[in-house]
Amino acid sequence: MINLLGWIFIVIGVCFALLGCLGLVRFPDLYNRMQAATKGVTLGACGLMFGIFLLKGFSVMGIKALVCALFILLTMPVAAHVLSRGSLFFGIKMWHKTELDKFGPDKVGKELIEKPDSEATDEKA
Amino acid sequence: MEILIVLLSLGAFFCLYRALQGPSISDRVISVDIMSIIFTCITALMALRYNIAFLMDLAITLAILSFIGTLALGKYLEGRSLDD
DSSP, X not given: OHHHHHHHHHHHHHHHXXXXXXXXXXXXXHHHHHHHHHHHHHHHHHHHHHHHHHHXXXXXXXXXXXXXXXXXXXXXXXXXXXXXXXXXXXXXXXXXXXXXXXXXXXXXXXXXXXXXXXXXXXXXX | OHHHHHHHXXXXXXXXXXXXXXXXXXXXXXXXXXHHHHHHHHHHHHHHHHTOXXXXXXXXXXXXXXXXXXXXXXXXXXXXXXXX
């Protein structure tokens, strides 16, 4: 019974990781790509490690899998937040259909939402 | 089991496409980060498949290294020094 539960966790984790990587290819913008990829892959990796812990129990491999899951769960959102804040101050443009920019041009110092005509030339290229 | 490893490798190829294609530097950084997390998952699955316990140590090391690299490049992009 607990073996079946562990395999279900592993398969769900692999599916979430694959969907996160597909979002990394398909989304239009850096920030959209970043949220899709980090959320999906974090949940997928944690599910996979928790499935290995359920399969192996309190052995050497199971404890290490649990430690690895906790580490990924703690550090992946921190890394994504630092990188997205850094690229916001670096001046990477948002998508041209973005409606609300709460961080605003008054804090960063420049307009970050992309103009539509430059996006049209981008799509042709 | 092998099918799961092949699916994760397909995801790593998606990340490789974005790392080669990506328009800005942050795309490349985040795709390399995601790719190393995928390699962590592949290493953990190999430890389960061949029943070798120290491959899990390798997985923890990969996760730590990808976190430190992404943190350093994010602070570099923000334009501050690392000790802030």
